[in-house]
Amino acid sequence: MFNYGRSTFTWNGTLKELQGTYHSSVCKEGRRSSMAASPNSSSGLEVLLSTLQNAGDVESTLNILNVLDELLSAGTDRRIHYLISKGGSEALLKALVNTARCFSPNYTILLPLLHLLAKVGHRDRRIGMKAEDAGGVVLTLNLLKQNLENAKRAAACLWVIQVFASSVSTANLIGENCGIDVIFRLIPPYTTKNLHTIKAAINAFGAVLCTKANVCLVVSKGYISGLLRLYEDWHCKDTHHVAIAIRHALLRCLHKVTYSTAGREAFFSLGGLRLIHQTTQACLLNTALSSLVEPSVQLMRKCLPKTQLPLTSNLSAYSFPIPGRPHSDLHVNVAFGDSCEDSDEEEAEKHQETTTTENNSYDDDLETDSNKLRHRPELDRPKEALAQYNVFCPELSHDFQELDLGSEKEKSSASSSSDEDDEELCSSWSPHSPQIKESGSFQRKYSKGAGQSDSPHDFHISSTVLGTSPSVSAMPKDSRGNTSQQQNGNGHNDEQEAGDESCNKTAIDRLLERNASVIPFHDPKLYSSAASKTRSIPDFNILGFPDFWGHLPPQGHEPMAPRKPNVQRQKVLEDVQRFLNKEDIVNKVVFDLEDCGLQCPSESLKFFSKFESGNLRKAVQVRKYEYDLILNADVNSSQNSQWFYFEVSNMEPCVPYRFNIINCEKTNSQFNYGMQPVLYSVREALDGRPHWVRAGTEICYYRNNFCPVRGRKMDTFYTMTFSISFRHSDDVCYLAYHYPYSYSALKAHLKVLQKSIDPADIFFQQQTLCGSLAENPCPLVTITACPASRGWKDLHQLRNRSYIVLTGRVHPGEPNASWVMKGTLEFLCSSDPVAQSLRETYVFKIIPMLNPDGVINGTNRCNLNSEDLNRQWCKPDPVLSPTIFHTKGFLYHLNSIGRTPLVYCDYHGHSRKKNVFLYGCSVKETLWQSSVDTVGVKEDPGYRTIPKTLDRLAPAFSINSCNYLVEKSRSATARVVVWREIGVLRSYTMESTFNGCDQGICKGLQMGTRELQEMGVKFCHSLLSVSKDVKNLYSRRLINHIDLDHNTLDHTSNDCFEDDEPPCVEEIEYSKDCPAQKGADLDSDVNNNMVGSDEDEACEEEHQRNSLSPSHSSSTKSRLITQTSIGTE
């Protein structure tokens, strides 16, 4: 294809093996494809290579180079890799060294040799080492020095240097031999001449910057300033945009030098940020320059100086004294050390290392020890300790005497029993609480005693909002002032008080009377009563209005939000402007959880979060309509911020306010994939629309430039940004990560539920399993059908029902789990025939909230001891993790009395995946997945029945996301421990998305509380499929749509470890390399250099800064245009 200065050549080799090679490549009729690596050509290749290294005569060397180039130009990279495997790189290097060592090297040979070396070396990962071994590195550098005036030769040397520099030691060798200075001299300000050579120089310069030493050298020699000046010059003068490739290559160099802290600092102090920001604005206006925008934006993100969060401490604003631990020890849990060291320097080196040795960490995590998979560990406590849990199976000892009483009477007593309910709850709390028994020494340091639990509750609603209701004109001006509820003296009979208030109605009462919508299973007064007993660290005395007033899912579907193109780019540019135009920035703290006396400017938004599950710590007004928000870390911790819930007021209507939550920690979020936060408007609620709605535009989630206070600068945060236009002026609105569901809401819900059932029909009991660390009761609910009579047969049937144990909300930041649980509870208490059948078949034991304290205090992941409770199941501590300790104890107890649950399921929310799915446990699948022989492993495939049934019943359910693998990292989770230690075959984690579905009829829709509750119903439906009493159920014609096949075991659903989402269009992280320019690769550059005759070469002058003759210039230009047009396609 390419001839090096000769139109014909001859071959005088005589070796038989070469015939095939020679003929097919030289003769035009020979098919190249016949040269694919057959045994003949391989030996031919070896001969060619050995001849190349030893040949003295120009003719034959040229011939060989020509043959090799033809060979490699056709076909795929496989040929080049084959050549490399046969020692091709070494042969070319040897030939290079031999030829170049002459006193006057022969460039007729050297040039094609360098070209070939660049192409081959580009694909040889070890080319740098090989070049060093052959002595080719300094030699090539010297060749370059000799040919600074000759553009073509210089370009060839530069490509080879670029390729050599792929190894750290080679790049350093080039740096040590002044290579950087030599190369930099070849990068002129704007010119139209020798653009190929210039680009080669910039690329070579960028390539040698892959090492820390070279970056230091470049920084210390002030080349960053040079690069910036060059970039500016090319940007300003390249008005026809013919040198985009050069500008891109310069950006690439800037990316490389800013891998180091010193580089970034120099870049910043030299005005790099401002320059790149300006040039980017220009690039944004011209589509031809779009390929420069992304690398520019990434460069600015990287070089924005790190800023500490505006906090005095990373520790949560809420602390809780841990029993048995001195208060000062709290700081043990500080995750961010005090060291200020910045190891970003490593990034340059790290970046260099290729990540091909990436091992599959997932498979490493699988439990392959079949002993651990199959053998049940010993009890974690004495057997005698299990008897105390007997009390939690009241259905087994209950005599159902009430069945003999008239049902009329029973019903009326049930409806008036709310006060008793309360007392029942309280009384069951102390004597039945195993925690108190076991931690007798536990001193109640928690400040809030029983007498304080009845602190008055109020709403934090501006008087204007309340004023919309004419009936409340008597409302005191200060809405936070207390209403008559304040006079309540005793928390135990506040419902009594609520009754008394009817004579002396409060504004709230009137509001409720006039405006409240009928919300099923919700009663604001019960909520308020429940909340008065809830113990929070800050002693909340204000209710979140949505929790109090209630929420109805809005009519209609809520589709996922379309992502605006380049929304992140736009947000990042706005962030950069903060640094550049500081005079435009307000930077005023308008809310601080720790500074109650803070005066909020009258024109700014007002924030508030001191209510249950609220967790805004600080709000800083950045611009007129933009706020930075900082979330409170989990109690006693400095981490885990993701969940948010806060109140905002004093807004102007119909203005987009931008909110930036700047201390998020997860590396990606469904906010990048169509999810929106939720909004609740008090005014809307008072107008009869009490809805949490999905809201927000311009949503995206990306890594930002904040770092922890006094922490390592390496620790990073992510920004979750969204814009909200409020509909009403002077409204009070609430914003949350997801539909809030507080602990008091659960308490109130259970009470309403209890009132709703017919006790002659449904056996419903709420007990207190134990107290939490902060002594909030952890409810345990029993639901089953009352026996048809007190006859022996009916009681026997009742006492032989299978047990189903359900738990939820171990992670406070996953309220979706609570909504699913709400659906389950309401369904099980309903008159639906399936529910009735389920009650007659099973005894349900439900612990709806395993982490009350976390939910109350607005934590995201942990309990008050900053521990993830779903990692405590192996050996739960009775004092520190009481809810887990006693849930496990209760499960042990069921096991010990021969009532091992048929199904266990722990409800969760999943922040990174769509749909709803189950995680289960299977020995066989775990071993199979880790390629362990599973022949002879017997396992009941019954764990697949429920997921398969759900797949058919629940539109949101995705069986493809389910898996049944036992991971070591999950060995202390509820699912694995209940399966392994309690022996529950069907032990699951049910994960519900925060976002929506990407499959089925719900595809593209966000899930609301209606859909989440519906999922809780469907889960109940699926339980019919595992009933042992199948005949009975079939006869009821309830579940003929459920196909009960237990016997197929396939492995098709194990694709859940794939990336949760396809990569986002925009980089969430910024420490990536400069985005590559498409179509501008080394090969095409090299090939272009080969085009054109050797004669031109001699005429070419050193690249002049003056413009060229018009004709020459236009030809160069047109060539480059062709190239760039490829790049922008």
Ligand SMILES: [Zn+2]
């Ligand atoms: Zn969870």
